[in-house]
Amino acid sequence: MDPSDFRRHGHALVDWIAEYLANPERYPVLPRIAPGTVRDALPPAAPEQGEPFDRIFADFERIIVPALTHWNHPGFFAYFAITASEPGILAELLSAALNQQAMLWRTSPAATELEEVSLAWLRRLMGLPDVFEGVIYDTASVSSLHALAAAREAAVPGVRPLGLAQRPDVPRMRIYCSEQAHSSIDKAVILLGLGHEALYRVPCDDEFRMVSGALAAAIAEDRANGWLPVAAVATVGTTSTTSVDPVAEIAEICRQENIWLHVDAAYAGVAAMVPGYEWVLDGADRADSLVVNPHKWLFTPFDLSAFYCRRMDLVRQAFALTPDYLKTVESTPVRNLMDTGVQLGRRFRSLKLWMVLRHFGADGIRERLGEHMRLARLFADWIDASAGFVRVAPVPLSVVCFRADADDAFNERLLEAVNAGGEVFLSHTRLQNRFTLRLAIGNLRTTEAHVARAWTILQETALQLRTPVEQ
Numbered sequence: 001m002d003p004s005d006f007r008r009h010g011h012a013l014v015d016w017i018a019e020y021l022a023n024p025e026r027y028p029v030l031p032r033i034a035p036g037t038v039r040d041a042l043p044p045a046a047p048e049q050g051e052p053f054d055r056i057f058a059d060f061e062r063i064i065v066p067a068l069t070h071w072n073h074p075g076f077f078a079y080f081a082i083t084a085s086e087p088g089i090l091a092e093l094l095s096a097a098l099n100q101q102a103m104l105w106r107t108s109p110a111a112t113e114l115e116e117v118s119l120a121w122l123r124r125l126m127g128l129p130d131v132f133e134g135v136i137y138d139t140a141s142v143s144s145l146h147a148l149a150a151a152r153e154a155a156v157p158g159v160r161p162l163g164l165a166q167r168p169d170v171p172r173m174r175i176y177c178s179e180q181a182h183s184s185i186d187k188a189v190i191l192l193g194l195g196h197e198a199l200y201r202v203p204c205d206d207e208f209r210m211v212s213g214a215l216a217a218a219i220a221e222d223r224a225n226g227w228l229p230v231a232a233v234a235t236v237g238t239t240s241t242t243s244v245d246p247v248a249e250i251a252e253i254c255r256q257e258n259i260w261l262h263v264d265a266a267y268a269g270v271a272a273m274v275p276g277y278e279w280v281l282d283g284a285d286r287a288d289s290l291v292v293n294p295h296k297w298l299f300t301p302f303d304l305s306a307f308y309c310r311r312m313d314l315v316r317q318a319f320a321l322t323p324d325y326l327k328t329v330e331s332t333p334v335r336n337l338m339d340t341g342v343q344l345g346r347r348f349r350s351l352k353l354w355m356v357l358r359h360f361g362a363d364g365i366r367e368r369l370g371e372h373m374r375l376a377r378l379f380a381d382w383i384d385a386s387a388g389f390v391r392v393a394p395v396p397l398s399v400v401c402f403r404a405d406a407d408d409a410f411n412e413r414l415l416e417a418v419n420a421g422g423e424v425f426l427s428h429t430r431l432q433n434r435f436t437l438r439l440a441i442g443n444l445r446t447t448e449a450h451v452a453r454a455w456t457i458l459q460e461t462a463l464q465l466r467t468p469v470e471q
């Protein structure tokens, strides 16, 4: 592209983005399109001849935008609501322009060292000790995979050279997590070759937290039956209800049993920054590893997962491998990020974390997280005071689980009808085997008025669904 064209399109693009961010409510949160719409609107093959950017952008607006789910919409209350904040967006733009590939210190000293600095900032903000070395991956799923790979490395000698097949010296391994732990733990166990049966799901109490006594009992029983307990995963902020496992108790069991403790704080770890919420990471200082996702509740555009490990040497032991063509000789020892995981190439993700942390400042972050939790409590109060709805779980952070006081089919219809309106988007889960609605607050653009509007829509829609249609 000609530099002057680039400048013109760049300005227009930034204007478009600014307009989009200023007014996300002009779009329905969920696109009103049928599956296949985008695919069918595009030719089956790439063009032979290059096309002018104006034409490409016109198609972006015509075909792509109507098919977007608007995660930036203040009425987005599904899953975990997230935010692409302005400093994060600008950092992503720069990151693409600079095209840093930080596999080696030499291939991007800035990306390598900024990753160290920004992760140390985040670690200290969360009150975690400096013994944790950090590395950035794309997602919590990949972070937890590396955690459990390191745990396997610690528990079983020779996995790297020998693998696991046909090894009579290696008993069946066991990983423990709660019934409410995220499915990424299942995937990690499967991928590490332990077999899905290696994952034991420890029961939860009636507030959806792991029962630590049940963990201890399961480990004892497994040992008696010849299993090798390898790791326990404690969740700080479970996906369905944001319940927080008793990490300190679990840490003590892991210490006694000499097994790895991984803390999945993907969503809720950042809450520890907020005065009064330090407790969410109580005991996490004793973990072997921990993951927190700034792309969830720290205003960082997707994707950025921060992985902290007390024994990063084990991650390196598992994965460091330097072919001749990647050998470098620096005058002083350097960190090469390719050594801390499966992937070779790495994006310059730390740039957005650094810019987000600097832009908001610790106080600005605390204030916004605190406001999200206030809004969640407010919504929970409305549910509690209403006749037609019931709350299904405690609200420790910024997610409210509830249902209309009716059967599952009604609640499913309610959710569909509410989401079809386009103003709000909520998701669901299953708790105590009942269909449950979730309202997750985490988007910077969500205000009390949006939460109130969601509540009005829910009540009005429930009323309409309850009112018999006149013949």
Ligand SMILES: Cc1ncc(COP(=O)(O)O)c(C=O)c1O
Pocket: 080, 138, 139, 140, 141, 142, 182, 184, 235, 237, 238, 239, 264, 265, 266, 267, 293, 305
């Ligand atoms: C507790 C928890 N852990 C892990 C994940 C997986 O996150 P990611 O999409 O970053 O892999 C999620 C996703 O919501 C989650 O809630």
